[in-house]
Amino acid sequence: MNLNFLFxxxxxxxxxxxxxxxxxxxxxxxxxxxxxxxxAGKDAFTSLSRLVGVxxxxxxxxxxxxxxxxxxxxMAMHVWEYLYKKVHRSYLFSGWLWLVLLGMLSILLVFSGFxxxxxxxxxxxxxxxxxxxxxxxxxxxxxxxFLFGAHQDAAVYVHHASTFTxxxxxxxYIHIRRIKPDSYTFFYSLTILLVLSGLLPVFIGHTPDSVxxxxxxxxxxxxxxEMLSWLPIWLAGIVIPxxxxxxxxxxxxxxxxxxxxxxxxxxxxxxxxxxMSIGLYLRGAEWQFLWR
Amino acid sequence: xxVTTIAVLSGWFGKLLDLHLHSTQIxxxxxxxxxxxxxxxxxxxxxxxxxxxxxxxxRRCPHLGCTLQEHKATGEIVCPCHGSRxxxxxxxxxxxxxxxxxxxxxxxxxxEILCIQLTQNN
Numbered sequence: 001m002n003l004n005f006l007f008x009x010x011x012x013x014x015x016x017x018x019x020x021x022x023x024x025x026x027x028x029x030x031x032x033x034x035x036x037x038x039x040a041g042k043d044a045f046t047s048l049s050r051l052v053g054v055x056x057x058x059x060x061x062x063x064x065x066x067x068x069x070x071x072x073x074x075m076a077m078h079v080w081e082y083l084y085k086k087v088h089r090s091y092l093f094s095g096w097l098w099l100v101l102l103g104m105l106s107i108l109l110v111f112s113g114f115x116x117x118x119x120x121x122x123x124x125x126x127x128x129x130x131x132x133x134x135x136x137x138x139x140x141x142x143x144x145x146f147l148f149g150a151h152q153d154a155a156v157y158v159h160h161a162s163t164f165t166x167x168x169x170x171x172x173y174i175h176i177r178r179i180k181p182d183s184y185t186f187f188y189s190l191t192i193l194l195v196l197s198g199l200l201p202v203f204i205g206h207t208p209d210s211v212x213x214x215x216x217x218x219x220x221x222x223x224x225x226e227m228l229s230w231l232p233i234w235l236a237g238i239v240i241p242x243x244x245x246x247x248x249x250x251x252x253x254x255x256x257x258x259x260x261x262x263x264x265x266x267x268x269x270x271x272x273x274x275x276m277s278i279g280l281y282l283r284g285a286e287w288q289f290l291w292r
Numbered sequence: 293x294x295v296t297t298i299a300v301l302s303g304w305f306g307k308l309l310d311l312h313l314h315s316t317q318i319x320x321x322x323x324x325x326x327x328x329x330x331x332x333x334x335x336x337x338x339x340x341x342x343x344x345x346x347x348x349x350x351r352r353c354p355h356l357g358c359t360l361q362e363h364k365a366t367g368e369i370v371c372p373c374h375g376s377r378x379x380x381x382x383x384x385x386x387x388x389x390x391x392x393x394x395x396x397x398x399x400x401x402x403x404e405i406l407c408i409q410l411t412q413n414n
Contacts, residue, residue, distance in 0.1 A: 124358045124373050131356030209335065211361050215372040228356065229374040229388055286363075287375030 007081040014185040016081055020074035021181040022189035023067045024172065028165065030064035031113075035161060040154030045118035048204055061204070062197030068110040070193065072220060075106055083262070088252040096252045100245065102171040107220070109168050112147075112160035114218050119205025124215045126156070128228065132237035213285035223276035229287055244268045318410040325404065331369075331380050333362055336410055337396055338369065340380060348396040348408050349382040355389040369393065 009015050037057070038047045051057035082088060088096065115122050115129075126148060133140035149155030173179050181189075206212050217225055227236035247268065250261035284290040322339065326332065327346060332339040338349045338360075349369075351360050358373035368385065369378040376387030384392045398408045 120359075127352070127357030127359075128373065212372055215358065225373065233356065286370045286372060286377075 003084055006077070007084070014182070014188060016074050016078040017176075018182045018185035019189055020071055020078050021172070021176070021179070022186040023071035023074055023193075024168070025179070025181055025186065026190055026193060027064055027067035027071060028169070030060055030067060031161065031165070033060060034064055040116070040157035040161075042118065044116060044157065045204075045208060048117060049207075052201070052204055058201045059194075059197050062200075062202040063193050065113075065202040066193050066196055067189075068113055069219075070189065071106065072110055075103065079103070083251070089258075091252050093253060096249070098171060098174055100249050102168065102175060103248075104245065105164055105168050105171060109160065109164040111218075111221065112156050112164055114221075116157035116160050117205060118208060120208050120210055120212060121205045121215055121217055123208055125217050125221065128225070132228075132233060135234050135238060214283065214287055216279070216283075219276065219280065222279035223272045225287075226275040226279035226283065227272075240268065240272075244272070320408045320410060321401075322406045322408065323404060324400070324406055327406070330367070331362055337408055338362070338382075338393075339406065339408075342381065346398070346400075346406055347381070348398045348406075350394040350396050350410075352394065353389060354391050354394055355387070360393070 007016065034051075037051050038044055048061070052061055091099070115126055130144050130148065133143045136143070147156060147159060169179060216222060224236065224241075227240065231240075244265065247261050247265040250257050251265065252258070253261070282289055284292075320334070320336065322332075322334065324346070327339050327341065330340060334351070336351055338351060339346055340349075341347070352358070353360050353371040353373065353376055355371065355374060355376050358371050360369050360371055360378070362368075362380075363370050367380045369380065369382065370376070371387065371389065374388050376389035377385040378389075378393050379385060382393030382395065384390065396408055396410065398406055401407055
């Protein structure tokens with residue numbers, strides 16, 4: 001099946017790599033503007049609620065949030081394009097390792113932004129993550145300490161605003177030897193994000209103490225949430241994600257390994273997309289199916 | 293560089309040890325007279341009376357720690373993250389939790405104050 005129509009550059013559809021880079025830069029600039037407006041720690045949600053009460057504040061936050069989503073989507077399409085065109089064959093394994101690390105950091109960067117909001121949804125997500133990491137004994141405790149600090153205060157915000165941002169920018173530079181996106185794609189992406197943010201301002205989540213029918217995380221997290229509702233924690237939270245990363249890592253190792261690694265990666269991805277669809281569209285109050 | 297790496301790892305180990313040895317215990321005080329309804333919902337715990345004696349349950353779901361909520365219509369306690377259900381007394385009914393809600397230790401001061409012991413993770 002010819003999928004080039006998804007990847008051909010056109011005036012109205014620039015390259016996915018450039019879109020990803022543009023989204024990263026827009027997120028960076030909007031993020032820097034948000035830092036003085038949203039303090040780290042327990043007051044984050046209160047300040048954010050006040051910020052989105054003002055139209056320009058809501059626009060700024062929405063642009064930042066949507067640019068994170070576009071960054072992840074653009075990266076996924078970019079990876080798909082380069083796997084489809086078999087560009088991975090020209091990579092040395094060491095170079096590929098840096099790419100896998102960049103991919104993981106990118107997901108952590110966007111996810112930590114969600115976690116630092118302090119809403120009911122993000123607090124629940126932190127609990128879930130801590131619970132999964134808790135399966136890994138000392139390693140999990142170290143991970144929790146690093147990501148969330150001793151008292152779940154400002155640590156995740158600091159990681160979002162500095163640690164993961166800096167590392168992602170540095171690894172992006174190592175990847176393409178620049179961080180300035182193409183001007184046409186940058187302004188194209190910025191316009192799309194501004195229009196989207198103006199028409200559909202982002203919902204910041206429920207207050208931490210509110211009683212809600214169901215807690216749903218961001219779209220890229222819901223697949224994991226759905227898996228955790230019916231699979232054991234060690235399988236859904238640890239084995240499957242590690243298998244996903246591992247299969248992706250093995251793709252350029254050798255021609256013999258490429259096909260089975262790609263098949264496993266594709267299967268796991270399709271499974272995750274299915275779980276994501278179930279969680280998004282078929283789960284209602286108390287995470288029960290809509291027809292119950 | 294090797295020495296720096298070992299030093300950083302040692303520092304993390306020290307922090308972990310500190311965390312284990314000095315796990316913070318928090319005491320929440322609640323006047324017994326406030327427990328009028330069948331299930332009292334606090335920020336971190338539920339309190340109900342069984343044979344006139346109070347029982348305290350952690351609001352953290354035993355599955356992955358989400359904050360449990362009372363389902364007013366049925367009196368059940370439910371998890372909004374993955375759908376685990378418990379009776380009003382914390383007994384497991386269904387869902388991925390697979391175990392009862394955690395009971396929290398407590399004491400009664402002067403016959404009128406309920407002192408509930410929470411650890412750092414409750």
